Amino acid sequence: MTQKRFMYQGNTGHWEVVIGLEVHAQVTSQAKLFARASTKFGSEPNANVGLLDAGLPGMLPVINQECIAQAVKTGLGFGGQINLYSQFDRKNYFYPDLPLGYQITQHYHPIVGEGALPIEFEDGRQKEVRIERLHLETDAGKSIHDQHPEKTYVDLNRAGVALMEIVTKPDMHSAEEAALFFTKLRNLVRYLGTCDGNMEQGSMRADVNVSVNRPGEDWGTRCEVKNLNSIRFMTQAIHFEAARQIEVLENGGEIIQETRLFDPNKGETRPMRSKEDAQDYRYLPDPDLPPLRLDDVFVEEIRKTLPELPHDKKARFVADFGLPSYDAEVLTQSRDIADYYEAGLEALPSWKGKGSDTKPAKILANWAISELFALLNKEDLTISESKVSAKSLAELVELILSGTISGKIAKDVFPIMWAEGKSADQIVEEKGLKQVSDTGAIEAEVEKIMAQHADKVQEYRAGKEKLFGFFVGQVMKAMAGKANPGVVNQVIQDKLKG
């Protein structure tokens, strides 16, 4: 790899950072991985608890087919090796939110092996982040520490819910790359419908492994920062951790391999437990669970259900619609947004399809990304809750493309469409906003302005060409912004020449 890497500047020179991620993504399913209690978020305490989840004696785990299918689907989404033979192990540790005394996970034989996801930088540069594995495991319950000074309350609703743990190779070299990868993975699982990607509710969280080294030297000792539940925190934690390690090393210290916690209030990481105190999980194959055997038919049936993946969709938006890579990325970040855009394009008469003039596609993209997203963000709405439909936005864009209104006027029309639910045509008609392209009317106005400002006309003709903009402004103002700017420019140019 000869690409230039991001470097941290220390007091004694440059440092490289090496980052690997372990992402926990909650599987979208009705019931839990090994019990048939509900996975619903926000239920009453302990309402969604099966006898197995509570660790009651004599209960046997039985796997949920949907969770297997979701894991396989996700694996296919990143081109992972699907293992037809996999197995479950017990990871033993003591904690009140883990009544069984062990987590059921896949330590030795994961359901999905190696794959990769490409990430793309803002400047269009691409790189691939390799994925080592995806395995299925159970989540723990929830400990609530802030209800009582000496007690911890335990709610087991989450205990036993299926998680996919997705482990990358240490292929990332900056917080930006880690954030890009995480975003890419989240878009993928949302496209696939295998995880809702909702970080506020804890459906997706990441552990980050960070180490630093001098360029050209071996990797340093790594530290793991646990349980980051937003991309912003992940970025902050990586920056802090890299800077902390560099400072320790530059002062002659040594990095101790340890697990650290990120404190969002202080923006720093602090040690949780060192390697000496590291848990010995005593992994062993779960004797209650025979091997999981899948067949090719099952995998191929799932492959048939795969939607167009974000990366492919983006490539198609670039190739077929002539969009810049950035626009295509933004418009394919979710299936709903991409569908909205494509529905709009479909309804746009000026768009003649793949291979024709791409200007209509680009103008529609601009409108979706700037004006539409601004109002959605302002009112905290998703695209499916938009108050202007794809078809209505296309009508507005068509008015611009046909020269009926200017882009500037359209920016006034759009919020009215949003607020009043009227069509663009109707608003333009009612408010008399139609653009004037009639050369005669514009010529009359230009002559009037020139007569009013005879002094400026002379100055212009004497060489003060900056005044051109002044005339344009005066004419537009006099015509309430409705004059066709192209025609106005042409007429003023002709008249000023004298």
Next chain:
Amino acid sequence: MAVTRQDVKRVAKLAKLDLSESQEKEMESQLSRIFEWVEKLNEPKTANIEPLVSVSVDSMPIDQDEVREGDQAEAIVANAPESTLNMFVVPKIVE
């Protein structure tokens, strides 16, 4: 394999057990004897034998994605020494 006092202390810490000195001494000798006995398992030659994961069935049974359990919070916490608002209550543990 002889178990050292260090091993006993470490395992006690991981298991969150608070052992007195005489208990540590007792564990040291008991665990050492247990380990010696378990070491018998090293005698059979198993290098070329595929690990047996289960003696019962060859592959796991698979169930549908249906909710059939739950809505029994009172029953779930019924055996708990202490509970509040249908939650288990335990001594505070913060890691």
